[in-house]
Amino acid sequence: xxxxxxxxxxxxxxxxxxxxxxxxxxxxxxxxxxxxxxxxxxxxxxxxxxxxxxxxxxxxxxxxxxxxxxxxxxxxxxxxxxxxxxxxxxxxxxxxxxxxxxxxxxxxxxxxxxxxxxxxxxxxxxxxxxxxxxxxxxxxxxxxxxxxxxxxxxxxxxxxxxxxxxxxxxxxxxxxxxxxxxxxxxxxxxxxxxxxxxxxxxxxxxxxxxxxxx
Numbered sequence: 590x591x592x593x594x595x596x597x598x599x600x601x602x603x604x605x606x607x608x609x610x611x612x613x614x615x616x617x618x619x620x621x622x623x624x625x626x627x628x629x630x631x632x633x634x635x636x637x638x639x640x641x642x643x644x645x646x647x648x649x650x651x652x653x654x655x656x657x658x659x660x661x662x663x664x665x666x667x668x669x670x671x672x673x674x675x676x677x678x679x680x681x682x683x684x685x686x687x688x689x690x691x692x693x694x695x696x697x698x699x700x701x702x703x704x705x706x707x708x709x710x711x712x713x714x715x716x717x718x719x720x721x722x723x724x725x726x727x728x729x730x731x732x733x734x735x736x737x738x739x740x741x742x743x744x745x746x747x748x749x750x751x752x753x754x755x756x757x758x759x760x761x762x763x764x765x766x767x768x769x770x771x772x773x774x775x776x777x778x779x780x781x782x783x784x785x786x787x788x789x790x791x792x793x794x795x796x797x798x799x800x801x802x803x
Contacts, residue, residue: 703795725776
C-alpha cells in the first residue's frame with residue numbers, strides 16, 4: 590500500500606548560532622602557543638535585571654511534518670492515519686495585561702493533497718482530525734475541539750463542516766485571564782485521511798496551517 594504525506598506549516602526560531610561561535614573560539618584558544626611571562630586575569634561581572642517587558646501569548650509546534658500511513662482501510666474506503674505534532678500554547682502575561690473577557694483558541698485548516706505525478710488532487714475535505722488535550726492545566730478551563738469527519742464518512746452531519754477545509758478548532762480557553770497563571774497547555778490530534786478505494790496511487794502532499802487567536 591502507498592503512503593501519503595502531509596506537511597505542517599510552522600515557524601521556528603534559530604537559537605544555536607551563538608553556541609557554535611563560542612565552541613569555535615574555544616578550539617582556537619586550545620591550539621594557541623604557550624603564553625610568555627605571567628598570566629593575567631580579568632574579573633567579569635554582570636547584572637541581570639528583572640524583565641519589565643509585557644508578557645506574550647504564543648504558540649509553538651513540536652514538529653514540521655507528519656507522514657500518514659495506511660491503517661484501517663476497507664473495500665470501499667482507504668484510510669491513512671498519523672498524529673499532529675504537539676501544539677503548545679504559552680501565556681507569560683500578568684492579569685493586568687490581559688483584556689477582560691479575552692479568550693484564546695487554536696484553529697487548523699488544510700490545503701488539498703496534490704499528487705507528485707499529475708494525478709488528481711485529493712480535496713481537503715478528505716482530511717479529518719480528533720483533537721485531544723495532553724496537558725489542559727489544573728483549572729479544567731481548556732478544552733479540545735470536536736472531532737471533524739471527512740466527506741466520505743457515511744455518518745457525517747451535512748449541517749456541519751466536513752474535513753479541514755475551513756478553520757476547525759483544535760483547542761480553546763474561554764477566559765484567558767483566569768487561567769494565565771498556569772502558564773502553558775499542550776494538545777495534539779489524531780489525523781485521518783479517508784478516500785474512495787479508487788484513489789490514484791502515488792505520493793501526495795498538503796499543508797496544514799495552525800493559527801492562534803485571541
